[in-house]
Amino acid sequence: MKALAASLLFAALAINISVAQPAASARDPAPVNQRAVPLWPEGAPDAKGPGPEHQPTLDVYCPETNSSGAAVVICPGGGYGGLALDHEGKQVAQYYNSIGVTAFVLTYRHSGTGYHHPTPLNDAKRAIRWVRDHAEEYNIDSSRIGITGFSAGGHLASTAGTLFDKGNPDAPDKIERASSRPDFLVLGYPVISMSDTYTHKGSRNNLLGPDKKADDELAKKLSSQHNVTAETPPTFIFQTDEDTAVPAENAVAFYLALRQNKIPAELHIYQRGVHGVGLMQGDPILSTWSRHLTHWLRNNRFLRPSATGEVSGKITINGKPITWGSITFVPEDNLLPLITARIRNGEFSAKNRDQIPVGKHHLKIMFSAADANLSTQQAPAGIAETTKISPNSPDELTTEVREGVNNLTLDLNWAQ
Structure with a gap:
């Protein structure tokens, strides 16, 4: 199987994808017990x-x-x-x-x-x-x-x-x-x-x-x-x-x-x-x-309130919409909300209460193995997921979410 390739297209207020960086330093210690x-x-x-x-x-x-x-x-x-x-x-x-x-x-x-x-x-x-x-x-x-x-x-x-x-x-x-x-x-x-x-x-x-x-x-x-x-x-x-x-x-x-x-x-x-x-x-x-x-x-944002941004977009594989799956935004600050949006017919939307906290996030994409023609040996549970541009890449997908409207277009090219 050839390496997984991803092309990421963004609008003016689009999400920026980059290599993951270490988490931000901890806050000052609280008072003594x-x-x-x-x-x-x-x-x-x-x-x-x-x-x-x-x-x-x-x-x-x-x-x-x-x-x-x-x-x-x-x-x-x-x-x-x-x-x-x-x-x-x-x-x-x-x-x-x-x-x-x-x-x-x-x-x-x-x-x-x-x-x-x-x-x-x-x-x-x-x-x-x-x-x-x-x-x-x-x-x-x-x-x-x-x-x-x-x-x-x-x-x-x-x-x-x-x-x-x-x-x-x-x-x-x-x-x-x-x-x-x-x-x-x-x-x-x-x-x-x-x-x-x-x-x-x-x-x-x-x-x-x-x-x-x-x-x-x-x-x-x-x-x-x-x-x-x-x-x-x-x-x-x-x-x-x-x-x-x-x-x-x-x-x-x-x-x-x-x-x-x-x-x-x-x-x-x-x-x-x-x-x-x-x-x-x-x-x-x-x-x-x-x-x-x-x-x-x-x-419920009791651990770390933050500004948020609306994120929506389209995700395809081999040029065809992912029929069913999800995209998860994993914040580098592990006290911020962990938000997953459902993908249906290639589209997802994280709006209203599910808006994404502003800041850097790792991306995890899950999709049906049938969308990539994967065998049961390749995807025993019938699903596949990726966090990288290609399986052999050392770089993980990350995204910077800004306040306002963020648009993401992701095309996975999973060639056999």
């Missing part, structure tokens, strides 16, 4: 004692390099009676650091320390306000602050994402003037309902407390699927089908409420996996949920 930062330095409201168990705190984990400017408050689970601070706290913070997100692990008050609703929610709302108020100190974009929660911590995160407020502009405490609305939600096997047959009864009893655990009206008000509105933040959810402690009906109910309100959402339900798996790094299947989350954060 801190532990047990009090949410209320003068003492938490309604505290039942002076001890540390009565003072909600944040453990701060900062990326060592390449900070994205995004931040997240992490709510460990524990049935509202304890906190799984390691595998649903510290480990998750370290994952977020690996993708440039500053993480704040919340030690909130709960039944195990003598507190019930609304104290945990007040602690979570205060944590979001605190991070927003300290955004400049931690090199954070105050419009990209999310909240993550697992199990009962997922319920806490979902209530923070549905029962938020804009802050009190007249409050003497300036932190209380900040909004408590998170900009995105990440929920892992969350408790959602406090009133249906699939609720986690232990979480309900601990949250409502002995005096109100039979209060069905309050339980329904704290069932987050009933509180989703058009203002609820975009949400990522993961769950397992085998979870019997907090059944998947919880995650599904919240997802359906998000769909009903047209909130951008993504739900992953894995068949296998018990409750409380955390990142589950040792499982090659279940551990993929965090990679899905990374792509979701990237493509």
